[in-house]
Amino acid sequence: NVIKIATQSPLSGPQAALGEQIKLGAELAIEEAKAKFKALGFDLVLVPYDDQANPDVGVANANRIINDPDILGVVGHLNSGVAIPSSEVYARVNLVMVSPANTNPRVTDRRLPNVNRICGRDDVQGPVGAEYAFNNLKVKNVFIIHDKTAYGQGLAEEFRKRLEALGGRAVAFVGTEETSNFVPIINQIRAARPVPELIYFGGIYSQIGPFVKQLRERGVKTRLMGGDGLDSSEFVRLAGKENAAGTFYTTVAGPVSAFPKARAVAQRFKQKYGKDMEGFGIYAYDSANVILAALEAAIKAAGGKKPTREQVAQAVRQVKMEGLTGTIEFDDKGDNKKAKYFVMQVASTGNWADNKLIRVIEMAAPGAR
């Protein structure tokens, strides 16, 4: 008697570093729960899927996933652009999805009964960044860049909205798919009037890293801020230690240091996979555990039999548990009732774990628009 949990995240391509954290985090949770489920009479198996950060691939995988009757839950995705269409497919069979990383508001605003997330939302994350920039960094003029993905552009737009509401100003709002030559944008920054006091980049580390390197190389010292897509140690490597240092970023998946409980797990993680556990690893670990908790409840409710997907989906909405990241409990849309948002600053040591946690904000999801 087998129960499978699937993960979907990019395991290949430029965002693999983040996607792999999701896979490994979930894997660790499942490894650790194997014994317990064995006792209940089930073999627990993880099936990782690679969505390549591409909606087409995500949907195709989803179609495969729903046809494996043993799969009772999905942990994923990394990219909202992939999660949204894929979750429509899961919804057809009520297969539950718990997301550790999808921050786009539309993920849960569609009110699908099977879609949940434990992380925060961009319509909070963006504003959190904007508020910090405006209120604390005292910044008025911001040069906003995004990566032309559903995630990056969405986040950047939320940032801009709040910034302008606060009385700040977006000096420019540019999207770019460029991956190597950032010179045109850097030149734009240098020419921008009024002179921007901050650059906000809604995107992924793989793009922001080289961007920062070229930016600093050309002597532009303007401060920089990003979102959770920047939350990877790879950022430092690509940007260079000196260039990365001091960069601000908001994230919905706090670092190990923000979660005292995570320390032990992170150690096991490092031992097992030879890498540091980063934010999304922790959140994936919790996401998997949410599903596992719901499974356990559903199995009990079903009298020891294998529950239906519907039952699992319902059980997930009932879960209230203390995860590594805090209390997890879903509202009627599937958002975590209280999600945490973190403002961080990259350390000058080059060690991602040393990044400074500036503030943590715990906040309920805004109502659906």
Add this chain to the structure above:
Amino acid sequence: MSLLELRNVHTYYGHIHALKGISLRVEEGEIVTLIGSNGAGKSTTLRTISGLIKPRQGEVLFQGRPIHRLPAHQIVALGVGHVPEGRKIFPRLTVEENLEIGAYLENDRKVVQKRKEEVFALFPRLYERRAQKGGTLSGGEQQMLAIGRALMQNPRILLMDEPSMGLAPVLVDFIFETIQKLNREGKTILLVEQNARLALQIAHRGYVLATGEITLEGPARELAQNPEVQKAYLGEG
């Protein structure tokens, strides 16, 4: 030992059996002509000799040495020059470059220069056009260039595929005279011609080819008198 000899050569294009057991020989210093109607396999015979196509069966001997397995460029190196059907000038090389590439295997610049001068002496028209791109030459000019290019190789034997095709009458005469002249100077020549009458006039010996097989052979003069040949290839006279 013959300079060139074909023994029972079979050549195919895909499924088409183009040569069905050709045997022939060419002695040093001869002009040998190969006549036959369209599609008989004359060009195929030449291509088989120079290695552009591999025979499926039989052998080709050059100076007694089998060459039918060698790639074309090595056969050329042995001294087989080929003036291909349709001239096959390099269209975007100049006339001069076309000639120089003919002497690709010759590394001595002086020798190349000397040969080029000889060719220009033979075909003054080429000298006039030496900087023009090969592809823009007229048919006759291209034919001269093709012959000149083959001469640049200084081959032991010259395979000529319909050198008179598409040439003005004056030039036809001229080309045939040139062939004879080259022969007198010691070149061995295997000549394929539609213009059977002229070919048989200048050749020493001839072969008649029909649908991939040799049907007749003999001294050129005799062939020219042969009623069958007259009827089939020379027309009513």
Add this chain to the structure above:
Amino acid sequence: MLEQILALLPQVIFDGLILGFVYAMVALGYTMVYGVLELINFAHSEIFMIGAVVGVEVFRYLAPQVESGFLLLLLALTLGGVVAGITAILVERFAYRPLRARGTTNRLVPLITAIGVSFILQDLVRLIEGLWHNEFFLRMRTVEDLEGSVSLFGGAIFAQTKSFILMGVSILMLVGLTYLVNRTKLGVAIRAVAQDLHTASLMGIDPDRIISRTFLIGGSLGGVAGVLFALQYTTITPYVGFLPGIKAFTAAVLGGIGNIPGAMLGGLVLGQLENFFGTYLPILTNGNFGTEYKDVVAFLILIFILLVRPQGLLGQVVKEKV
């Protein structure tokens, strides 16, 4: 607005020049292979990428040992060129030559093969780098000697040593290649093979050998370009070749495919266009049309140029004689 544009202009032109020289160098390889085989060798992008990867690895391993940045770069360029050149030969040997041996006349067959080869090379490099360093993004190590910067024209242009090296090397390559193709026997042989492979063999030319050499030359140029690209833009992935590759091919077409100075000119023009519109589009359109449209504009200009001059900027009209 005008003031904003003018203030930046020298810098934009200079940066466009750098990008243009990168495209130009890659375009040279495309143009050469296209010249002999009439094949859009999509795999050339990957040859370029391999050069870049070799550059990164040389810097990674030798930077601690080698004192001088210039010597280091020389080593990287040599090794990058050699490895890329050899890869190009291997690709030719194992993917394209079998097609020739079969005598296929269809143009699509080699094209699809090239695309296939390009996929294979991308993933192979990725596999190797994955196993070797467990890295997907490779970063070029920073070496002080090459990073030095100067301000020209009273600060109007910010320029780095490495950028000057890039330009110098590509000009050398152009001159060398032009000489090679037009003035040497090898060059004439290459052109002869390009025009008619079978007849070339009747001249005693071994076409396979000539084609191999062409790939070697084109590949090494691509490899050198890759090293310089990595040095300039610093972050490399196994898929990094794709876009510059396409652009470079476009540049080759723009300049007149098969034409060596044309490839250079095309690359420079494209680099300028891309950088110019990348920088100024948002300013010119008041933010309505951003940097993202730079390729759109560049392609539209390409089409326009081709409509006016179908043979490309420096290409010769090769009217077929009917």
Add this chain to the structure above:
Amino acid sequence: MKALEVTQATKRFGGLVAVNNVSLSVNQGEIFSVIGPNGAGKTTFFNLLTGIYPPDEGRILLFGKDVTGLPPDRIAKEGVGRTFQNIRLFGAMTVLENLLVGMHIHIHVPYFHALFRTPLARREEKRAEEEAKRLLEYVGLLHRKDELAKNLPYGEQRKLEIARALALKPRLLLLDEPAAGMNPRETEELQAFIQRLREELGITIVLIEHDMRLVMRISDRIAVLEYGSKIAEGTPEEVRTNPRVIEAYLGRGAAGGAA
């Protein structure tokens, strides 16, 4: 009305004047030959007539209509069929299909009819096929109708090219060295064939040829080009004896002789 009237046509390639101020006219129903040394501009002249190159100067009238500068497809529609010096068949198509392509402008099927293969389309296709077969029979290639064109022997390819040009139902047929690569016997057959075309179909024919026996026997009139200019025009007898023509083209020994 003349079938063809060319006034002062000139074509230059760079510095080279390939056709230089040539004027000539061809009567309907005539067999008219153009001869001249290699590179004299004969093929180029044909290319001007068929629109492959627009003339740099001069005018071309076809059956009284000015066609100067029209593209080849328009000129084909005016009723000009041609063959090429180097055979240009559609090698990967069958013999029958080659003919059907030749009939392209005479098959009246609008696009949407073709797409849905309406009865109209069927009828037209069938009619065209019948006609193509008749034509093949006429030139003696019917037994080859399903062969790929490139697999035909050279002589039959030449014939097919003529047949394809005939499928266009031309009023004027241009033949560029149809006898090249044929042996004397085959050339004789070709001669009879061309004559039949004129007699039975009433087509006007312009011929480029180096085979003097053919030219002299078949032509009503002959024009001679040299270095792009017309140096003589007249009946075969006049041309054959014209000293300039002998000097430039025929060669002393060959006049009317063996070639």
Add this chain to the structure above:
Amino acid sequence: MNALSFLLSLAYLGLAFLAPSPVSHLFGLAALGVTAFLRLSPTWRTLNLALLTLAFTVGLMRSGNTLGLIGLVGILVALTTLPRIPTGIRVLLALAILLLSVPLAGFANTFVFELGIQIGIYAAMALGLNVVVGMAGLLDLGYAAFFAVGAYTWAIFGSEQAKNFMQGNFPLPGEYMYLFMGIAIVTTALTGLVIGLPALRLRGDYLAIVTLGLGEVVRILANNLDHPINFTNGPQGITPVQRPPIDWFRELMGTLGVKLDQTTDYQLFFYFLVLLMIGLVVLANVNLANSRFGRAWVAIREDEVAARSMGIPLLPTKLLAFMTGAAFSGVMGVIFAAQRTFVSPESFTLLASITILGMVILGGMGSIPGAILGAAALTILNLDVLKTFSEFVRTSLPQIPSQVDPAKYERLVFGLILVLMMIFRPEGLIPEKRHKAEMEEA
């Protein structure tokens, strides 16, 4: 020999019934191979094929393993290519597979539907591209652009997106999808005209690079036309896109005794819709190929100068091919948008164009069954075989390092297949006679 192969097929039927598993399907594929490649009498071969059809259907129904689907595709190929099978039987079996076996299998595993639909959509597009590349010889590397135009045509008006720039009641009701299939034909054909007018004046490979560029331009536009006016919603994509109501279809199926549920109703509907479209597209392809237009395209491909001298105008004729291909792709775009209910620029990259081109070449340029088979092969490979394989590796061999995870190397496999195929069988899986002749030229 005959009896042996029959026994093999029979054995597989038994296996499929009693012990359906990947292994037994592999066995079935072997039996199919024997039937196809050994020298059998036509009667036995026909019999075998019928038997195997039954067996694969049973196997699929009982295990839902998609290897069985490969078997069915294999049988379809066998039916179209093997000689001396009575035409009636060919048609009958093919219909049985398409109309019965696949739906039956789909009920056991809805992924079969998904595969079937994707194959269908790509097959129709491959057939469209076949007109452009296979017949007219125009190398189009930006074909996915038309797919995008078709998909966005419906997605914009079949969702609330249109509200952003015009008045009206959006989303339009789902029935409008049928109308939009017609409209998409027009919009994509026009796009074809706009792209083709400059591009088709250029020669050979220039066309390749220009179409590639224009394909990118369309993608960039889709990605960026969210401001200043929001037409495409940019990278966020458009969702949800309306689907046509299918109550009539449910009823119809109900009266046929087929019970549909939420997961299968639309899938079955779209499956049939796509089948219908392929039928139409094939018909159009065949009709065109045997018309003066088809011949004109081939003629132009063979020799432009000669074609023009036959009175064929170059640019209009090429444009016609280009627009025809575009229109095919456009219709499928509409269906794609509706079936997926989601459209975003990422589906229309250069890779998509290349994949479709790969389908045409792999199947055999110019060949209609070839294009369909090419689409089936690459779609199954991409969506199923490689995924299954990496799933297998990841779950059963978790100790291999993630760097060598086969799923990461799909391009490698795709590339290898392309290269090997071009080297060993450049004329494609089911070559068309014309192109085959071309390939054999020495």
